[in-house]
Amino acid sequence: PEGEYLLRAYSKYMQNFDSNYFYSRRIHIGNTMKPRPFKGHVERNYHVTFFPEGGSLLAGVPQRVAFKAQNAIGYSEAVRGEIYTADNQLLTHFQTSHDGMGSFIITPPKNVALKARVKAIRDGLEREFPLPTTEEQGIALCVEHPGNDKLTYRLLIPKGETQPQGLRLITHCRSILLEERLLDNTDNGTIDISQYPDGIIHLLVCNMDGEALTRRLVFVNNRQAKTHWQFTSDKPSYTDREKVRLDFVLTN
Numbered sequence: 035p036e037g038e039y040l041l042r043a044y045s046k047y048m049q050n051f052d053s054n055y056f057y058s059r060r061i062h063i064g065n066t067m068k069p070r071p072f073k074g075h076v077e078r079n080y081h082v083t084f085f086p087e088g089g090s091l092l093a094g095v096p097q098r099v100a101f102k103a104q105n106a107i108g109y110s111e112a113v114r115g116e117i118y119t120a121d122n123q124l125l126t127h128f129q130t131s132h133d134g135m136g137s138f139i140i141t142p143p144k145n146v147a148l149k150a151r152v153k154a155i156r157d158g159l160e161r162e163f164p165l166p167t168t169e170e171q172g173i174a175l176c177v178e179h180p181g182n183d184k185l186t187y188r189l190l191i192p193k194g195e196t197q198p199q200g201l202r203l204i205t206h207c208r209s210i211l212l213e214e215r216l217l218d219n220t221d222n223g224t225i226d227i228s229q230y231p232d233g234i235i236h237l238l239v240c241n242m243d244g245e246a247l248t249r250r251l252v253f254v255n256n257r258q259a260k261t262h263w264q265f266t267s268d269k270p271s272y273t274d275r276e277k278v279r280l281d282f283v284l285t286n
Contacts, residue, residue: 036065054083054166059108080104080111082152082163087190088174088248091166093144094193097174099165103134103152110134115152117165119143130155142168171195175203175239175248183228185252189221189239197221200242207235207254230254 043057085100086092103111114129117140125148128138142148148165174190191197201217205225212230215223217239227235231254238249268279 036063038062052089054085060106077106078157078159079106080113080154080159080161082113082115082150082161084150084163084165086166086174087176088250090169090172090174090248091142091148092172092174092190092192093142093168093170095174095190096139096141097190098137098139098176100135100137101128101130101150103130112155113152114155115150118149118151120147120149144168144170173198173201173239173247175237175250177237177250177252179252179254183226183256185225185227185237187223187225187237189217191221198241201247202240203237204240205230205235205237207231207233227254228256230256232256 039061041057041059041061044053044055048056080103082101082103085102087098087100091097091099103113105111110130110133112130112134114127116127117125117138119125126138126140128136128150130136140148142165146168148168150163150165151160152163153160170192172192176188176190178186180186187203189197189201197217199218202214203217204214205212207230210231212235213225233254235252235254236249237252238246240246262285264283264285266281268281272278
């Protein structure tokens with residue numbers, strides 16, 4: 035029947051994690067054979083979703099939070115805003131950098147709900163959105179790719195908590211195990227990715243029972259960094275519409 039519908043898509047595996055990561059889209063299904071009077075106004079709206087690195091927003095720990103802003107029909111929305119505590123204490127500012135996406139660093143206080151006051155850059159429409167609940171226990175994995183053949187990682191743990199023993203860092207790509215290392219007595223390190231396959235690398239930290247505590251996805255493109263094109267022309271210069279011959283060599 036005609037009306038507004040909510041479309042959600044997810045796999046059985048995704049049901050093990052927060053439902054915020056499910057694909058979700060509101061759509062309208064109408065009857066094209068039925069005359070529809072023009073209302074003269076389309077509601078202007080948008081939504082901002084926040085994604086703490088490692089999956090959880092940890093209290094007392096400086097942490098990167100990514101966000102994505104979309105309008106009512108699913109297109110990206112350029113926004114800027116501020117993060118406040120429940121008692122209106124300003125913590126930080128943020129602004130989209132590309133296609134409605136961006137990130138910011140924040141140190142969430144304990145036992146305090148956080149909210150974002152957001153303004154659309156296009157027309158100044160203001161909205162307010164809650165951030166994920168701050169956790170006082172847990173662990174999060176922070177990963178950075180500085181642009182060379184290395185990944186750097188760091189475990190984020192709430193202030194006052196200690197790192198559990200027996201943690202393991204596992205990296206795999208398309209179900210192929212790439213590396214496994216014990217994280218006892220260290221909360222940071224580097225990973226050599228020079229021999230990793232191209233594609234999305236899945237990093238996860240597991241406890242002694244094999245339970246995944248936090249995870250990250252990183253895109254690796256070694257082929258681009260190691261591929262070189264060399265072009266040579268048969269003449270140093272040409273006249274208008276003159277035939278050009280180019281020889282090229284591709285090396286890796």
